[in-house]
Structure formats: structure tokens, C-alpha cells
Amino acid sequence: MRLGVDFAAGANMTLTAWASPSDPSPSPVVAAMDTSGDPELFIWNGPAKVWRSGPWDGVQFTGVPDTVTYKGMGFSFRFVNDGREATYSFQVRDAGIVSRLVLNSTGVGGGLMQRWTWLDVAGAWALYWYAPKDQCDALSPCGPNGVCDTNKVPACSCLPGFTPRSPASWAMRDGRDGCVRATPLDCANRTDGFLVLPHAKVPDATRAVVDFNSSLEQCRQRCLRNCSCTAYASANLTAAPGRRGCAMWTAGLEDLRVYPSFGQELYFRLAAADLGGAKGPTIRYLLDSVSRLINRST
Numbered sequence: 001m002r003l004g005v006d007f008a009a010g011a012n013m014t015l016t017a018w019a020s021p022s023d024p025s026p027s028p029v030v031a032a033m034d035t036s037g038d039p040e041l042f043i044w045n046g047p048a049k050v051w052r053s054g055p056w057d058g059v060q061f062t063g064v065p066d067t068v069t070y071k072g073m074g075f076s077f078r079f080v081n082d083g084r085e086a087t088y089s090f091q092v093r094d095a096g097i098v099s100r101l102v103l104n105s106t107g108v109g110g111g112l113m114q115r116w117t118w119l120d121v122a123g124a125w126a127l128y129w130y131a132p133k134d135q136c137d138a139l140s141p142c143g144p145n146g147v148c149d150t151n152k153v154p155a156c157s158c159l160p161g162f163t164p165r166s167p168a169s170w171a172m173r174d175g176r177d178g179c180v181r182a183t184p185l186d187c188a189n190r191t192d193g194f195l196v197l198p199h200a201k202v203p204d205a206t207r208a209v210v211d212f213n214s215s216l217e218q219c220r221q222r223c224l225r226n227c228s229c230t231a232y233a234s235a236n237l238t239a240a241p242g243r244r245g246c247a248m249w250t251a252g253l254e255d256l257r258v259y260p261s262f263g264q265e266l267y268f269r270l271a272a273a274d275l276g277g278a279k280g281p282t283i284r285y286l287l288d289s290v291s292r293l294i295n296r297s298t
Contacts, residue, residue, distance in 0.1 A: 004033035004087030017105040027105040031113055038205035038247045039086040045110035049139045051132040052255065055205045055247065057264055058236040063201040065262035066129045073097060136257040143178020144252025151260060160195055161274030178252065183271035187227035191272040199263040202233045203253040210235050212245035219246035231268040
């Protein structure tokens with residue numbers, strides 16, 4: 001089956017959890033595709049978001065690193081976003097493997113998605129994957145412009161060039177207030193630049209703007225010219241290197257996390273003062289400065 005929205009048929013295909021293991025009446029826990037920005041899957045408990053998959057990057061959802069472990073089982077994943085539909089589906093090429101994707105009303109925050117596979121030897125279902133599974137899977141535990149990393153203690157930190165909005169709350173390991181800029185942007189004088197956050201689950205893309213027809217460099221230029229643009233990232237890793245398009249954000253970067261060896265590069269905007277003082281960005285900032293001077297002279 002497909003999970004998502006078929007615009008042509010006017011169908012919204014979702015998963016709805018039972019009220020309890022013994023009560024099949026529908027609960028308020030629903031897994032659905034949000035297509036308002038760059039499409040991604042969410043688990044909802046009523047009006048509250050419980051978990052999100054991250055947008056599709058051309059290979060997988062950026063918030064599901066476990067996808068790389070499915071190759072040995074013969075899984076294939078399909079994501080379609082062509083104007084007629086925005087849907088996700090999976091197939092198992094080996095007919096001897098039986099797998100199911102289910103949604104339960106249990107779990108942290110209410111809502112747990114699970115993939116099970118049948119083991120003939122054991123005569124039982126084995127849990128293969130589930131979400132949410134750690135503190136960084138919760139929706140925006142580190143707030144706007146905060147980064148969640150389960151390999152650090154505490155898990156929350158601010159992006160370079162940002163400081164905690166509420167230091168007292170952060171001292172108590174509560175990062176939900178997020179982070180604010182250490183230095184205001186200076187878009188009018190075009191002195192801003194970008195730093196790269198590698199291995200990222202890109203921010204909540206509900207309000208992101210996606211352009212599949214531009215190169216990543218063209219997206220950088222568009223973001224620089226737009227004083228509201230705060231970050232951009234590649235939107236399709238499987239396209240030709242020069243034509244991968246991008247997603248652009250124009251507000252605080254919500255629900256941002258990083259992985260040890262998964263995810264993609266997020267280019268986030270900083271003032272020149274913070275670019276020059278951060279580790280590693282000096283060459284990138286100088287290249288941006290040269291580019292701006294050339295553009296002004298022409």
C-alpha cells in the first residue's frame with residue numbers, strides 16, 4: 001500500500017493506531033504525510049506531533065538512518081512526489097520474507113511505529129525497527145537552532161554562532177527554548193555567509209521551499225539574496241551533481257539533529273563575525289566575500 005496523499009484521486013492514505021491492543025476502535029494516533037512544504041511523514045497524537053521522518057533526499061528519509069541496514073533483506077523503497085501524488089511505499093523482493101509496518105498508540109508521547117519480520121525458525125514476529133527510539137527522536141527537544149546529538153552529554157547544543165535563549169533552562173538540561181543568534185545578520189550589506197553542518201537530519205520542512213530545478217550553488221545565491229532565508233540543503237541526492245535542487249528554510253531551524261555517519265549537509269546562515277571566528281569556515285567565508293565583490297563589480 002502507499003502512505004501519503006494522492007492528489008489526483010483526492011485520497012489521503014494514513015495509518016491509524018488501535019485504541020489499545022484489545023480495542024480496534026481508532027485512536028487519535030495517526031501516521032500521515034505532510035505535504036505543505038518538503039513532504040515528510042509524521043506521527044500525530046491528536047494535534048501534537050510525536051515524530052517525523054525527515055524529508056526524502058532521493059535515497060531515504062533523512063531521519064531514518066536504519067534504512068541502510070535493509071539492503072541485506074532485499075527491501076526496496078519508493079517515494080513519489082510528482083504533483084499528482086506524494087507517497088511512500090516499500091516492497092520486499094524476496095517472497096520468503098514477510099514484513100509488516102504497524103502503528104501503535106503506545107510509546108513516548110503516544111505513538112509508536114514498528115516494522116516486524118516473521119522468523120520461521122522461531123515461529124514468531126521479530127522487531128526490526130521502531131520510531132521514536134531515543135531522546136533526539138522527540139519533536140524539537142533542543143528548540144529552534146538547537147542541535148540534538150545522542151553521542152553527547154548533554155544531548156542539546158546550539159549551532160555555531162548561536163547561544164541558548166534561556167541559559168537557566170539549558171543548565172537544567174531543558175533545551176526546548178532553543179538558541180538565538182550571537183550576532184545579527186547583515187543582509188543589506190551582503191556580508192552574511194554559510195557554515196556546513198554535516199550528517200544532519202534537516203530541520204522540520206513543513207514550511208520549507210523546494211526548488212528541484214536549481215543547482216546547489218544557485219540555491220546558495222538565492223538564499224543570500226533573501227534576507228529571510230536561514231538555511232538550505234540538497235533536495236535530491238540521486239540527481240546529477242549540478243542539478244540536485246534544494247530545500248530552503250526561512251525561520252528558526254526546528255527539530256535538528258545529527259548522526260555519526262548518516263544524514264546530509266545543512267548550510268546555515270551566519271553573520272560575518274561568527275563565520276570568521278568559527279573553526280573551519282574561514283576559507284568558505286573568503287570565497288563568499290570574493291564572489292560578492294565580483295558580483296558588485298559586474
